[in-house]
Amino acid sequence: MKARAFAYARPSSLAEAHAAFAAAEGDASYISGGQSLVPALAMRLQAPQVIIDLAGIAEMRGVALAEGTLRIGALTRHAEALTHPLIRAHAPLLAKAAPFVAHPAIRNRGTIGGSVALADPASEFPAMMLAMGAEMEISSPEGSRRVAAEDYFQDLYQTAIGPGEILMAMHMPAAGTAHVAAFDEMARRRGDYAMVGGxxxxxxxxxxxxxxxxxxxxxxxxxxxxxxxxxALSGRVLDAQSIADAQNALDGDIDPLDDAEIPAAMRRHLARVLLGRLLRQLEIAP
Structure with missing residues (x-):
């Protein structure tokens, strides 16, 4: 299939982007890296009248550290999480997760903000925002606001972003020398969606x-x-007993659904195994 014909706008500011959305009377979609939207357009799962390209908006770019907080612009590409010195030093979970995101071609085009805005429950970066205690900066015609990750992710593909609003940036407490991070996932093949990850x-x-x-x-x-x-782990030394206690407590934290490929019981078991692997990574982390 091919995408339905659409008009194209490339604003240079957030104000212009909001104006373009208003002019389309809501029948518009924002695009940044396009790694999720373009396939949806091709399959006609989405068919907006107007595509609004956010790539020219300077306020959505850049990585900066100020007063103990790291700001990552929404247009930061997946691949930059692997190489940017501020991300590697102060958001190590993103650097550890980035190699697991799809494949190099997608990482070179896809944006961190696009992933967080889509909020696919099988994606790496949205969960890492939750693990890092991030706040999402959301722009509307009335101004901007920040929403904590715990309140941002609301349901399947549903976030605190309202119609016409734009995810500008992610803000998170900067990790320091006392912090240690671990990431892993289980997938049938590298680059596939994970059966479970964390x-x-x-x-x-x-x-x-x-x-x-x-x-x-x-x-x-x-x-x-x-x-x-x-x-189960707070205040304790990581050892076999504390790891086992955390794995047992995990049963009350998750309630996976059955699906056509992976029964809920298997996903629950894999989550326990994965948690053990993650905690053992922390044991040997420098």
Whole structure:
């Protein structure tokens, strides 16, 4: 199939983008990297009258560190998470997750903001926003606001972004030398959607865990914060017993659905195995 004919706009500011959306009376779609929208257009799953290309908006670009907070512009490409020094130093989960995102061609075009805006429950970056305690900066014609990750991801492909609004940037507390991170996923082939995946960002206090955030994906309609497993580990030294306690607590954190390919019981089992792998990564992290 081919996409339905559409008009094309390339604004140079957020104000122009919002004006273009209003002029289309809502029958428009924003595009950044296009790695999700273009296939949807080709299959006519989406058929807007107007495509609004956000690539020329400077406010949505760049990575900056200020007062302990890292700001990542929504147009930052997946591949930049692998190489940008500020991301590698202060958002290590993104750097660890990036090699698992699809394939190099997609990573070179796809944007982090596009992934977070789409909020595919099997994608890596949305869950890492939850693990890092990020806030999403959302622009509307009335101004901008920030929404915490816990409130941003609402349901399957549903976020706090309203009609016509634009995800501008992601803000997260900058990780420091006391933080350690781990990421892994289980997929049938590298680059496929994960059967289950997750990331951990923890802060050490000597040999013990001072604080920890665990986020999983492909275990529900949204990324899932494993609060029970976190509570089982807080203040403890990572050893066989604390890891086993966290795995047991995980059963209360996730409620995966059955689907045509993977039964819920199998996904639950894989999540327990994956959590053990992630925690053992932290044990050997420098």
């Amino acid at each position: 990331g951990i960002l923890a802060e050490r206090n000597g040999a013990a865990i001072a604080s920890i955030r665990i986020a999983l994906f492909s275990v529900g309609p949204t990324p899932v914060r494993a609060r029970g497993a976190e509570a």
